[in-house]
Amino acid sequence: MANQLGKLVSIAFSAAWLILVDLLKITTGSTTEAEALLSWKATLPVQPILQNWVAAAENNSSPAQSPCGWHGITCDSAGNVIEINLAYNDLKGTIENLGFSSFPKLLVLDLKYNKLTGSIPENIGMLSKLRLLDLSTNSFDGTLPLSLANLTQVYELDVSGNNIVGGLDPRLFPDGANPSKTGLISIKNLLFTDTSLGGRIPSEIGNLKNLVKLALDNSRLYGPIPPSLGNCTELSILMLSDNQLSGPIPPKIVSLRKLTVLSLFINNLTGTVPQGIGNFSSLIILNLAENNFSGQLPPQVCKGGKLENFTAAKNSFTGPIPVSLRNCQSLYRVRLEQNQLTGQLDQDFGVYPNLTYFDLSFNKVQGKLSPKWGASKKLTFLNVGGNSIVGGIPDEILQLRELGELDLSSNQLSGELPEQIGNLSALSVLRMNNNKLSGPIPAGIGMLSNLQYLDLSMNLLRGSIPYQIGDCFKLLSLNLSKNYLNGTIPYQTGNLFALQALLDLSYNSFSGEIPTQLGKLTNLITLNLSHNNLSGSVPKSIKDMLSLSHINLSYNRLEGPLPDANIFNSSRPEDFSNNKGLCGNIQGLQHCTSTTGPGGRKKNHRTVIIVVSCLGSSLLVSMALTGILVHLNMKRSRNTSKEEEPTSKREDPFSIWYFNGKIVYKDILEATMNFNDRYCIGEGATGKVYRAEMQGGQVFAVKRLWSKVDSTEIEDTKSFKNEIAALTETRHRNIVKLHGFSSNRMHAFLVYEFMERGSLADMLRNDNAAMELNWPKRVEVIKGVAHALSYLHHDCVPPIIHRDISSKNVLMCSSLEAHISDFGTARFLEPDASIWTTFAGTYGYSAPELAYTMAVTEKCDVYSFGVLVVEVLMGKHPGDLISKIQTLLVESSNVKDILDPRLPPPKAKKSVDELVLVMKLAVSCLQPNPLSRPTMRSIAQFLDD
């Protein structure tokens, strides 16, 4: 109250003061300026930014009033408005009612980055003193008013990022016959990027003698580049890319000796490029890509030694690599791919300290991949595929630690793959297919943990696939076909859960059986094992490969019945032809008789079934708890028959493991001093949590369950084992890892990954911690939780429903990454009791339908996630607000009002927009009807975009 009173007093005071100033100065026009602004404001929606644009006290008899203190208004010493700057303000409405005639002294009108609509009014030409007009990034439509020609003082006109149509009228520009009198004669920067302008570039543009920057990119222009542009000799930046311009580059362009940026990519330009362009000593960017240019590239393109970005990709350039490129140390990005350039890779290029991107693919370049390339250390992308490069792969290439993509495919490379290839740890794409590489695939390939695409096909590679390939767990596509590889297919290939597009091992000499573990590749679409020596039967697990749409097993020695999997119903006979004795109920194969495939039957019988399997989980749960490997007691289901023992000795990854080791038990008791309270770090509904630091220094969170679990009782419960197995195998960066479980007559506890920063709920409660969680970090937290839930719902078979998402169950690691915890385990407490079905999540997070139905679906998690998102943005649980949030947020400007007040509101418009979108997403999760809520997968994808 007192605060408001204070405000009123100060407003009244400043109003009085302004009136006094006005009276003293006896200004003319300022009254009408204020009135013009107020009557414009009256036509706009109410918006906070114009809050202090208010009339002087209503009963004030004096008509004099000044807008000089108003937001965005600047006056000169005489009290005339000289600047209206409302940029970056989310301003809505039109400027059609802004009375321009009232601002005879206006120098600057800056309205960029708002949400203004409507046309640019004709009377804008009244602003005859205007020097800067920036209307960019709004939603203006209509044509450019001809009256703009009246703005003879304007040096910068920016209408970029609007829906303006109707072309550039030649009458806007000075008249060739009388150039000093009319049109935009003072213009230096003429900016029309990203509009719908259309039409041709008028040759009158060449009369703009002061032009420094002309940006007409992505504005639907067609026709030729006017030769008159060669008269704009002050031009430094010329951006005409992304239009439909045709014809040649006018030769006169070589007069533009001050050019620093010439950007012509994505047009329909033809002919040769004037070679003199290369002589510009200030050139920083030359972009000619995606036209129909022919002839040679300018040889002196880097004469000034400043060239950073040079692209000429996707044209028909012939002839040599420009000679000046060899010593062009300033290069940052080079794209010359898809031309017919000739040259020597080891002679025409040098060492470039700043080069990040180099693409020379699909040209006619010869020579070797010289060791020099290892010295351009910033390279993230190197593609010289599709040339005629010979020789080996130099070890120096392995020094490119930032390299994300290396493509040497379709050349004549020979020699072996470097053993230290694993040093390229940032690599996500590695293509060396279609060369003459020999020798083995190095085991170091398993160190490429970021690898997504690996293509070594069509080489002369020998030996077996190193089992370490299974560590490349991000692989989406793996092609090793058409080599001389042999041995068995390592079962670890089944750990490549991300595999999606392709697994192609065809045309090699692989022998032995098809590993059952391939069944875990539930995302894989195409599997080609044809033309090998594979024997035995086709594993039943193929039917677990839910995404499989193409399979080719032909030309092997497979026998026995095809498993009962859908894929085989849609396959062609030739995908199975030329085997030893495959049978099945599909066209082209003999029917199975009772005597067919003795081998196959037995093996299928031996399969140990795992009920729950998750993408990305590792089935071999190695738990080095203390530095010494902990004894793990492998538990097997009771009906295990004797003949299966050898399988278990070989650590068959399909066996089920969980903690029961005495050593673990002892170590945990030691580390927590027999569950002494001094190590207790939290307490929940299911038990107390302790911090356990092991002798090796590793720290775990151990949850000791309140109720003791009867282990003998549990051992009978097969599903319990499956659950534990699934939970220990669940491996996702946003899920707290469950390392194991131990239970005996005294204690039952779960061993988890330790999360240094505690729960999200704790962090949001603490002001300092909440401040640390700034807006970008909060968005990351939301993304992390979304990804974890998407994984549980969509990548686990059967899906895992968390059932209790709340800020207490989101734990934070030292780098403030969110991990969801505590799911699935509660039901072990009393396996037979009905506690689980009656449990309805944490109050304030549970979906409304749980009040009247027991049908727990994924959509319950989606609802709780929605609450969590609102909580993260508000900084506290929304409480009753949750029911109103839908109506509260019709206006996106309201989002700002509910954001956590402890954090400064985000400044950039992009960040605000992001938060608005996230909030809208949350609202969609809170739909009362579960069917209307989005899936976690679509939410995760949406957040990634």
Ligand SMILES: *[C@@H]1O[C@H](CO)[C@@H](O)[C@H](O)[C@H]1NC(C)=O
């Ligand atoms: C151009 O400016 C003059 C004042 O310099 C003004 O009288 C005239 O109306 C303006 N023309 C247009 C089309 O706005």
Ligand SMILES: *[C@@H]1O[C@H](CO)[C@@H](O)[C@H](O)[C@H]1NC(C)=O
């Ligand atoms: C360029 O300017 C000269 C005069 O400076 C003029 O004679 C010529 O016509 C102009 N060229 C074009 C193409 O407009």
Ligand SMILES: *[C@@H]1O[C@H](CO)[C@@H](O)[C@H](O)[C@H]1NC(C)=O
């Ligand atoms: C590009 O130019 C060619 C002729 O040079 C013409 O056939 C083609 O239609 C043009 N394409 C576009 C998109 O203008």
Ligand SMILES: *[C@@H]1O[C@H](CO)[C@@H](O)[C@H](O)[C@H]1NC(C)=O
């Ligand atoms: C060169 O191109 C890259 C990628 O398009 C861009 O990020 C960079 O800003 C460009 N360099 C300059 C000097 O504009």
Ligand SMILES: *[C@@H]1O[C@H](CO)[C@@H](O)[C@H](O)[C@H]1NC(C)=O
């Ligand atoms: C490389 O980039 C840095 C930072 O942008 C710059 O200072 C340096 O001059 C560049 N080196 C060359 C050779 O251009």
